Amino acid sequence: MPHPFQVTARCTTTRARTGRLSLVHGTVETPVFMPVGTLGTVKSLTPEDLTAAGAQIILGNTYHLYLRPGCDVIDRFSGLHRFMNWDGPILTDSGGFQVFSLARLTRITEAGASFQSHIDGSRHLLTPEKSIEIQISLDSDVIMCLDQCIAYPAERAAALAALEITTQWAGRCRKTWREQSGEKNALFGIVQGGMYDDLRRMSAEALTAMDFSGYALGGLSVGEPNQMMYDVAEAALPLLPGDRPKYIMGVGTPEDLVELTARGADMFDCVMPTRNARNGQLFTRRGTLNIANSRHRTDTAPVDSECACYTCRNYSRAYLRHLYQSRELLAYRLNTLHNLHYYLDLTARMRSAIAEGRFEAFRKRFYADREPGGA
Numbered sequence: 599m600p601h602p603f604q605v606t607a608r609c610t611t612t613r614a615r616t617g618r619l620s621l622v623h624g625t626v627e628t629p630v631f632m633p634v635g636t637l638g639t640v641k642s643l644t645p646e647d648l649t650a651a652g653a654q655i656i657l658g659n660t661y662h663l664y665l666r667p668g669c670d671v672i673d674r675f676s677g678l679h680r681f682m683n684w685d686g687p688i689l690t691d692s693g694g695f696q697v698f699s700l701a702r703l704t705r706i707t708e709a710g711a712s713f714q715s716h717i718d719g720s721r722h723l724l725t726p727e728k729s730i731e732i733q734i735s736l737d738s739d740v741i742m743c744l745d746q747c748i749a750y751p752a753e754r755a756a757a758l759a760a761l762e763i764t765t766q767w768a769g770r771c772r773k774t775w776r777e778q779s780g781e782k783n784a785l786f787g788i789v790q791g792g793m794y795d796d797l798r799r800m801s802a803e804a805l806t807a808m809d810f811s812g813y814a815l816g817g818l819s820v821g822e823p824n825q826m827m828y829d830v831a832e833a834a835l836p837l838l839p840g841d842r843p844k845y846i847m848g849v850g851t852p853e854d855l856v857e858l859t860a861r862g863a864d865m866f867d868c869v870m871p872t873r874n875a876r877n878g879q880l881f882t883r884r885g886t887l888n889i890a891n892s893r894h895r896t897d898t899a900p901v902d903s904e905c906a907c908y909t910c911r912n913y914s915r916a917y918l919r920h921l922y923q924s925r926e927l928l929a930y931r932l933n934t935l936h937n938l939h940y941y942l943d944l945t946a947r948m949r950s951a952i953a954e955g956r957f958e959a960f961r962k963r964f965y966a967d968r969e970p971g972g973a
């Protein structure tokens with residue numbers, strides 16, 4: 599199928615742009631934040647909650663779902679959408695990152711990644727072909743190539759070796775995708791190369807020559823200084839085709855989303871809004887707050903008076919603090935609803951600002967609103 603992305607508006611003073619990604623299960627407006635639904639659920643939320651919060655597309659993890667519940671279970675539902683009752687687009691990771699970050703005794707060879715399950719110790723071999731087959735069986739809208747993500751810092755030789763494996767695997771992923779899905783779903787290549795601009799260029803050129811539906815920058819948000827992430831992204835993003843979506847994986851804070859959108863990124867995913875919610879950290883326009891802090895004990899105000907989310911319209915900081923201190927289940931749900939709404943609203947406001955030619959003013963206001971000491 600022709601590649602599914604159209605740029606719809608461009609900022610004139612930065613590389614920010616808006617776009618439209620037409621996928622099997624729906625159209626996604628970019629820049630977009632994708633809530634992470636690792637085990638077939640965005641923790642504590644129903645699909646209706648996700649839609650109400652403004653989610654357009656969510657992320658599923660191939661490694662986890664393959665291990666539990668297993669592809670045979672999800673096959674009974676012809677894919678992840680019916681299994682989890684989410685009928686919007688889903689992007690699935692290839693398993694690369696999870697295998698490297700979660701599994702035990704992982705060994706990488708050209709054949710693939712052999713590893714021991716972190717659940718029951720069983721041994722598995724994840725090949726590029728297998729990763730694509732699993733993602734096709736999940737009926738994923740955006741399939742990711744199996745890549746080799748390396749930690750930070752990494753020697754140049756290690757970064758080169760990982761990118762060469764990633765490139766070789768990308769060719770095998772593309773072949774399997776063409777043969778087994780008829781290119782129905784989108785397939786994204788993943789650029790590696792550590793923090794080395796010349797290796798990033800090498801990776802970007804090799805993947806661009808293979809012609810993917812979209813491209814991701816891998817190997818970022820792996821412990822490197824934030825400015826280094828911005829610099830690597832700034833140098834690598836323009837190397838990728840301007841008419842394809844550009845996705846930065848595992849990123850990031852609200853500031854990261856603004857700064858990387860300004861540098862030309864279109865898609866983001868991060869566990870921060872959902873994971874930090876469960877740890878009591880809430881995001882607001884003035885910065886973050888920790889709901890456990892005693893200063894909220896009698897505070898009748900909502901988390902953010904300018905927030906239109908269900909949590910801010912119905913509950914006070916005092917109540918949210920009480921729930922969190924009591925480890926009540928409702929604490930996780932209300933905190934998650936608020937944080938996801940904040941992230942999704944932030945990207946919606948960026949889309950409007952870019953479309954109306956006022957992204958720089960938006961960016962200035964974003965920083966002007968932030969209180970030095972947090973919300």
Ligand SMILES: C=CCOC(=O)Nc1nc2cc3[nH]c(NC)nc3cc2c(=O)[nH]1
Pocket residue numbers: 657690691692693694695742743744745746747748788815816817818819820847848849867
């Ligand atoms: C999920 C999308 C598809 O991703 C893959 O299939 N492989 C992959 N995932 C990553 C995930 C990351 N999270 C962070 N920080 C929290 N850094 C990451 C880097 C990678 C990476 O280099 N490759």
